[in-house]
Amino acid sequence: MRALLVRDVMTTSVVTVAPDLGYKQIADLLVEVGVSALPVVGDDRRVLGVVSEADLLHKVEYNGADVHPGLFERRRSREAKQKATGETAAELMTGPAVTVAASAPLTVAARLMERHNVKRLPVVDDDGHLTGIVARRDLLRRYLRTDDEIRADVLDGVLSGVLWLDPIEVAVAVAEGHVSLTGKVDRRSTAQIAVRLTRAIDGVVGVTDELEWGFDDTTLQRRYAFDV
Structure with a gap:
């Protein structure tokens, strides 16, 4: 009797983006792959952050409006305006990324998703290298047993x-x-x-x-x- 671990349910074929990938290419890739977010990884396969549809939508939200942050502006608003001017994955992404170890129990992944209000987590090995991705629907696999x-x-x-x-x-x-x-x-x-x-x-x-x-x-x- 062994409890399922993240490695047992994660997806190992992960589409990633490089830090210097441009805005349009990221948008095209999100539509092509059919996901709402993609991990941003460096040359060493370490996860730098996650770029999502929400990150890209800040440019649509402000659409040429004044994006200079005010002196007493809230942090979230300042970050949104900053991303509205971004052109690459490194400038648009949310980081550092919330990741989960491949050896972690599913309960750990579920708590991280709930705490950080995210739908998926990059999965890393003991050295911090990307090995997969786990989504909310993957966590439900534990209930598919006969x-x-x-x-x-x-x-x-x-x-x-x-x-x-x-x-x-x-x-x-x-x-x-x-x-x-x-x-x-x-x-x-x-x-x-x-x-x-x-x-x-x-x-x-x-x-x-x-x-x-x-x-x-x-x-x-x-x-x-x-x-x-």
Whole structure:
């Protein structure tokens, strides 16, 4: 049982642009490839930034208007005006680029996208070189696993592999990615761990916990923590 990593779902064939590529060529390439943003990379394949449709639209937004920043103008407005005068990828791009490691779990990529409000991330190796790109839709691949695959991970990876439980002690049913656990285990903490590990399995959209236990060891844990 191994959680999916960024390298498992990323696209390895990535169209990139050089820092000196011109405005029109960038616009043409975005339309031709059918994407909203492209990584800007140097000769060493290190990601310098990302140039997007939004970056190019600043020129349309101001369309010859005064682009000299005011003394008390907000930072975002100053940057937009600066990009409106840009002619190359280096002048138009947003940088430094927000990247993600190929070895990162999908949850890390999802949090980066949410935090920085971006739809895709350049993927880099341990040396910072571009190896691919991951988009929001790629992160959904973890939920494309079959119910049989998920059930096997619960049985072999969680119950037998981690908790050393006999398969007859816990019944596992999976329907459309939702897992139901029923049966009886020795301790309450064992049941809690089983549910928590099951939720973390790729493809699981929810867990119904119907597990019973013979001994509530969590009360002892709380009592010990209180006494200490």
